[in-house]
Amino acid sequence: MSRRSRLSLRDLFSEALSGLLQRPGRSMLTMLGTVLGIGSFVAILGLTSTAAGQIDKRFTELAATEVRVEDVGADRVSHEMSFPMDAHDRVMAIDGVVTAGLLWPLPLRNPTMSAVPGMGASDEGLSLHAADPGALEAAGPVVASGRLYDAFHEGRAERVAVVGAAVARRLGIQRLESQPAIFLNGTPFTVIGIVSDLRRLPDLLLSVIIPTATALALYGPPIEHPATMLIETRLGAARVVADQVSIALRPDAPNRLKATAPPDPRSLRGNIAGDLNALFLLLASISLVIGAIGIANTTFVSVLERTAEIGIRRSLGARPRHIAAQFLSESAILGTLGGVIGSALGVIAVVAVAVLKSWTAVLDPATTLAAPLAGTIVGVAAGLYPGLRAARIEPIEALRQ
Amino acid sequence: MTVVVKCAGVGRTYPGPPPVDALQPADLTINRGEYVSIVGPSGSGKSTLLNIIGLIDRPTSGHYILDGVDVASLKEADRTALRGQRIGFVFQSFHLLPHRTAVENVALAQLYVGPKARQRFLNAAEALAKVGLSHRAFKMPNTLSGGERQRVAIARALVNQPALLLCDEPTGNLDSATSSMILDILDQMHADGYTIVIITHAPDVAERADRIITVRDGVLHV
Ligand SMILES: Nc1ncnc2c1ncn2[C@@H]1O[C@H](COP(=O)(O)OP(=O)(O)OP(=O)(O)O)[C@@H](O)[C@H]1O
Ligand SMILES: [Mg+2]
Numbered sequence: 001m002s003r004r005s006r007l008s009l010r011d012l013f014s015e016a017l018s019g020l021l022q023r024p025g026r027s028m029l030t031m032l033g034t035v036l037g038i039g040s041f042v043a044i045l046g047l048t049s050t051a052a053g054q055i056d057k058r059f060t061e062l063a064a065t066e067v068r069v070e071d072v073g074a075d076r077v078s079h080e081m082s083f084p085m086d087a088h089d090r091v092m093a094i095d096g097v098v099t100a101g102l103l104w105p106l107p108l109r110n111p112t113m114s115a116v117p118g119m120g121a122s123d124e125g126l127s128l129h130a131a132d133p134g135a136l137e138a139a140g141p142v143v144a145s146g147r148l149y150d151a152f153h154e155g156r157a158e159r160v161a162v163v164g165a166a167v168a169r170r171l172g173i174q175r176l177e178s179q180p181a182i183f184l185n186g187t188p189f190t191v192i193g194i195v196s197d198l199r200r201l202p203d204l205l206l207s208v209i210i211p212t213a214t215a216l217a218l219y220g221p222p223i224e225h226p227a228t229m230l231i232e233t234r235l236g237a238a239r240v241v242a243d244q245v246s247i248a249l250r251p252d253a254p255n256r257l258k259a260t261a262p263p264d265p266r267s268l269r270g271n272i273a274g275d276l277n278a279l280f281l282l283l284a285s286i287s288l289v290i291g292a293i294g295i296a297n298t299t300f301v302s303v304l305e306r307t308a309e310i311g312i313r314r315s316l317g318a319r320p321r322h323i324a325a326q327f328l329s330e331s332a333i334l335g336t337l338g339g340v341i342g343s344a345l346g347v348i349a350v351v352a353v354a355v356l357k358s359w360t361a362v363l364d365p366a367t368t369l370a371a372p373l374a375g376t377i378v379g380v381a382a383g384l385y386p387g388l389r390a391a392r393i394e395p396i397e398a399l400r401q
Numbered sequence: 402m403t404v405v406v407k408c409a410g411v412g413r414t415y416p417g418p419p420p421v422d423a424l425q426p427a428d429l430t431i432n433r434g435e436y437v438s439i440v441g442p443s444g445s446g447k448s449t450l451l452n453i454i455g456l457i458d459r460p461t462s463g464h465y466i467l468d469g470v471d472v473a474s475l476k477e478a479d480r481t482a483l484r485g486q487r488i489g490f491v492f493q494s495f496h497l498l499p500h501r502t503a504v505e506n507v508a509l510a511q512l513y514v515g516p517k518a519r520q521r522f523l524n525a526a527e528a529l530a531k532v533g534l535s536h537r538a539f540k541m542p543n544t545l546s547g548g549e550r551q552r553v554a555i556a557r558a559l560v561n562q563p564a565l566l567l568c569d570e571p572t573g574n575l576d577s578a579t580s581s582m583i584l585d586i587l588d589q590m591h592a593d594g595y596t597i598v599i600i601t602h603a604p605d606v607a608e609r610a611d612r613i614i615t616v617r618d619g620v621l622h623v
Contacts, residue, residue, distance in 0.1 A: 002482040005513040015512070022500040312496050315457060316557075317485015317513040319478055396457045399492065 005317040007325065016329035019302070027334060030298040033291025034338025034375050035345065040284035042346025042371050046363045050354050053362035062140065062199055063262050065098075065233050067242045069249070071226035073256025081221045082256035083229065083249060088134055090248050091229065096237025101134025102212055102229050103201075104222035113208065114183050115171045126167055128184065129207045130215030130222070136162065138232040140199030146176040147193045149211055157213040161189040164205035165196045182208065187218065200230065238262055288378060291338060295382035299331045303390040310390055311398025320391035327390045331383025332376055339375015343368060405564055405596045406431035406454055410463035413449050423449040426462050427621035429614070431598065433564075436591045438607040439600045441616035447600045448569055450616065454598065455567045456484040468564045485513050489558025493570040495550040497542040497557075503549075504529060504538040507557045514561060528556040532586055548579035555586060559595075566590065568599040572606060584609055 007015075020027045071082045083102055084090065091100040106128035113126055131139070133150045141148060149160045161182060163173070173180045173191055181188040189210060198204050229249075233241045242261030246254040303310070310323055347363060354361035412426035424446045431437055439447045452458035453465065456472065465472045468487055472480060489510075490496075497506045507525035508518075516524065529538050532552040542550055551571060558566055568587070572580035584606060591597055599610065607613050615622040 002479070002486045003515065004478050004482045005485050006515065007513055011512055011518065014518075018500070308496060309498055312498065313509070313513075314481070315455075315484065315488075315490050316510050317481055319481050319513075322513060396452055399457065399496065 005319050005322065007318070007322045012322075012325055012329055013333075015326055016333055019306075019326065019330050020333060023302075026298060030294050031291075031334055031338035031341065033287055033294040034335055034378055035291070035342040037284055037286075037288030037291045037378075038339045038342030038371050038375050039345040039349070040280065040287060040342075041374070042343050042363075042368060043349040044280045044284060045367050046346060046350030046361070047353060049362045049364055050350055050359055054359050065235055065238055066138075066200055066262060067231040067233055067238050067245065068260050069229035069231065069245055070258045070260070071222075071228070071256065072258045073253065074221075074223045074226040079221060079223060081223065081227050082253070083227055087229065087249055088132065091231060091245060092134075094241055094244055094248050096233050096241045098232040098234060099134050099137045100229060100231040101132040101136065101138055102227045103129055103131035103135040103204075103209075104212075104215075104227040105129055105225045106210075106215055106219055107222065107224055108185065108219065112183070112185055113171070115173060115180060126170065127207045129204055129209045130212045130219075131204070131209050132212040135212075135230050136209065138230045139201040139204065140197070140232075141195045142197035142199070144194045144196035146191070148195075149192060154211045154213050157217045158211065159187065159189045159214055160192045160211065162193040162195060162209045163191055164198070164207060165194055166206060167208060168194045184208065200232075288374075292335075292378045292382040295331050295334050295338075295379055296386060298334075299327055299383050299386040300389070302330070303327055303386045303393075307393060307398045308401055310393050311395045311401070314393075314395035315399065323393070324387040324391035326387075328380060328383040328387040331386070332379040335379015335382065336372055336376040339372035339378070342375065343371040346371070403433040404430055404466075405433050405435075405468055406598075407466040408454075408460075408463060409465075411453060411460040411465050412462040413446075413453060413458065414461045422619050424453070424460075425619045425621070429621060429623065431565075431596060433596055434591075434594050435612065436587075436597045436610045437599070437612045437614060438610035439598065439614045439616060440602070440604070440607045443602075445616045446619040447616050449619075450621070451567050451569055451598065451600055454565070455488050455490060456480050457490075485510075486561055487564040489561065489563040489566045491551070491554050491558050491566070491568040491571045493573040495542070495547075495554045495574075497550055497553055499542055502539045502541060503534060503545065503553045503556075506542065506553055507560055510557045510560045524560050525556070528560040529553070531559065532556045546579070547575050548582055551575065551579075551583055552586065555583070555590075559590065564596060566595050566597045568597065570600050570602065572601065572603070580606070 073082045087102060088100065091097055108128055111128055133148065133154055136148050144165050148162055149158065153160050171182055176191060176194070180191050182191055195205070231241060231245065239261045242259040245259045246257040249257055313323060347368060350363060351361045406429060408427060408429040410426040410428065413424040415421040415423055439450065441447050449458065453460050456467070467483065470483060475483070498509065501509065504522065504525045507528050508521040511521045511524060526535070526538060529535055532555050534549060534552050534556065537545060537549055542553070545553065572583050575583065587597055587599065588609065599606070601607050
C-alpha cells in the first residue's frame with residue numbers, strides 16, 4: 001500500500017508564492033483593495049488616538065483635580081469681593097477638597113519693583129499677585145530655595161513674598177540667607193522663597209506673590225481684577241466639588257460666584273472620535289469588503305485559468321485538500337501582504353500628520369499589530385469559495401481541457 | 402511473471418442523457434515490463450480505458466487490480482496516493498506548468514510524494530539527464546521545442562519510478578523526426594524494465610510495441 005500523499009507547510013507556502021509571482025502585476029492590483037482598507041483603518045484609528053493623546057497630554061491628572069471659582073459679583077459700591085472672609089474654612093469643609101485658596105492680581109498701576117530702595121525702575125514683564133497659603137499650595141509649587149509663606153504670615157499680614165525663579169534672576173536675588181528685600185512702589189517685602197514651578201498657575205512664575213491679608217491691608221479688596229479661588233480636589237471629586245462650592249461659600253448669594261470644573265475626559269474624547277470617524281471607518285470597512293471581493297474574484301479567475309494545472313497536480317498525487325490549500329494560501333498571502341503594506345502606509349500617514357502638526361504620534365500596538373492579521377483573515381475568507389471550487393474539479397475534466 | 406494491470410469486466414458508461422457506453426465490459430491483463438500499444442478510431446474509447454487504468458477515472462462496472470491492489474475497495478485518498486506514486490502520465494499536449502522551469506516541472510511529480518525540496522531537485526535533474534535534457538533544465542517550457550517539452554513530460558512521468566507509464570498519443574503533436582526520438586526514449590525505458598502503455602493513431606508507432614490492442618466502438622480486441 002502506498003503512503004498517502006502529503007504536502008509540507010513549507011512546500012505549500014512556496015507553491016502558493018510562486019503561483020502569485022507568476023502574475024506579479026495582477027497580484028499587486030488584487031492587493032490594492034486590502035491595502036486601502038487596512039491602511040485607512042490603521043490611519044483612522046491612529047489619528048484618533050494621536051489626537052486624543054494631545055488632549056490627554058493637556059488633560060492630565062493635574063487638570064482633572066482642579067476647580068476654579070470666579071468672583072463674578074464683585075461689588076464696586078460696597079467695595080467688597082464676593083468671597084467671604086472665612087472662605088478657606090468653608091471650602092475645606094466640602095468633601096473631596098484637598099487644598100484651596102484665593103488669589104488675585106494686585107490692583108497696582110505701573111508698579112515699581114526693585115531690589116534696591118528708591119530705584120523706582122518699573123519692570124514691564126513682571127506682575128504682582130496676592131495668593132493665600134492655600135492657593136500657593138494648590139498651585140502645585142516646586143520650591144527651588146527658601147520656603148512658602150504659611151498661615152502664620154497670612155494671619156499677621158507679614159510683608160513677605162515668594163517669587164518665581166526667573167523673577168529672582170531679574171531682580172538679582174540669588175541667596176535667601178541674607179533675607180533679601182524687594183520694594184514694591186517703595187514698600188519693602190522680604191523674599192522668603194523662590195519657586196521653580198507652579199504647575200497649576202504657570203503664568204504666576206513671572207510674578208511676585210504676597211499673602212492676601214497683606215495685600216488687603218495695603219491695597220484693598222480686589223474689585224477691578226476680581227479674585228479667583230483655586231481648589232485642588234481628590235481625583236474624581238472635581239465635578240461634585242464644583243457643584244457645591246458656590247452654595248457652600250455664599251449660601252445667601254451663590255450667583256455671585258461661578259465654579260468651573262474640568263471637562264469630562266470621556267465627552268472630550270467622544271467629540272474627537274465623532275461622526276466623521278464613524279463615516280471614515282465605514283468607508284474603510286467598505287474598501288476592506290471590496291478588497292476581499294477583489295481577492296476572491298482574482299483567485300476564482302486563476303482557478304479557472306489554471307484548471308489544467310489542477311489536473312496535472314491531481315494526476316501527480318495531489319489530494320483535493322492540497323489543491324484547496326494551495327489556492328487558499330495564495331489568497332491568504334495576498335491578504336496578509338495587503339494588510340502589512342496597508343498597515344505600513346497607515347502608520348506612515350499617522351506619523352506624517354503628527355509631524356506636520358507637531359503632535360506626538362500615538363499608535364495602539366494592539367490595533368497596529370492586529371491589522372496585518374486582519375488582512376490574513378480577509379484573504380482566507382476570500383479564498384474559501386475559490387479554494388473549495390478548485391478542490392472539486394475532477395482530474396479527468398481538468399486534463400481534457 | 403508479475404501482473405501490473407488486471408481488468409475483469411471493466412466497463413465505463415457515461416451517464417447521459419443519452420448514456421454513452423464508452424467502454425464495453427472487457428478483460429485485460431498487462432504484465433510487468435510489457436510494452437503495449439492501443440490503437441483504434443477516434444472516439445472508440447482508448448483514452449477512457451487509459452484513464453481508468455491510470456486511476457484518473459473510475460469504471461462503472463468490473464474489477465481492476467493495479468500492481469496487486471484492488472482499486473475498487475480503496476478510499477479516494479489511497480487511490481490518489483497510488484496514482485501519484487505508481488503511475489506516470491504523458492499527454493499529447495505535454496501539460497507542463499508554463500511558469501516553471503523544466504527541472505521544476507519534473508520535481509513537481511514528487512511534491513506530494515515525500516522527498517524534501519533538495520532531494521526532489523536532485524531526482525528531477527537525474528530524470529532530465531535520462532531523457533538527454535540536462536542542458537535545458539532551467540529553461541521555461543515556452544522556450545522549448547515540442548520534442549523537448551515532451552521529453553520533460555516523460556522525465557516527470559519517470560521521476561517516481563512508476564509501475565506503469567501511460568502515454569496518450571505522446572507523439573500526436575510532433576513531426577516524424579521528433580516522434581522517433583521520443584519513441585527511442587520509450588524503447589530505452591522499455592529496455593530498462595518499465596511497463597508502458599501507449600495510445601497512438603500511427604501504425605508505425607504501434608508496431609514498436611510488444612503487443613497491440615485494438616479498440617473499436619468501446620470493444621477491446623486484445
Ligand atoms: N465525460 C464524458 N461524457 C460523455 N461522453 C464522453 C465523455 N468522455 C468521453 N465521452 C465519449 O466516450 C467515447 C470514448 O471517448 P474517448 O475519449 O475514450 O475516445 P478516444 O478513443 O480516446 O478518442 P480519440 O482518439 O479522439 O482521443 C466518445 O464517444 C466520447 O464522446
Ligand atoms: Mg483519446
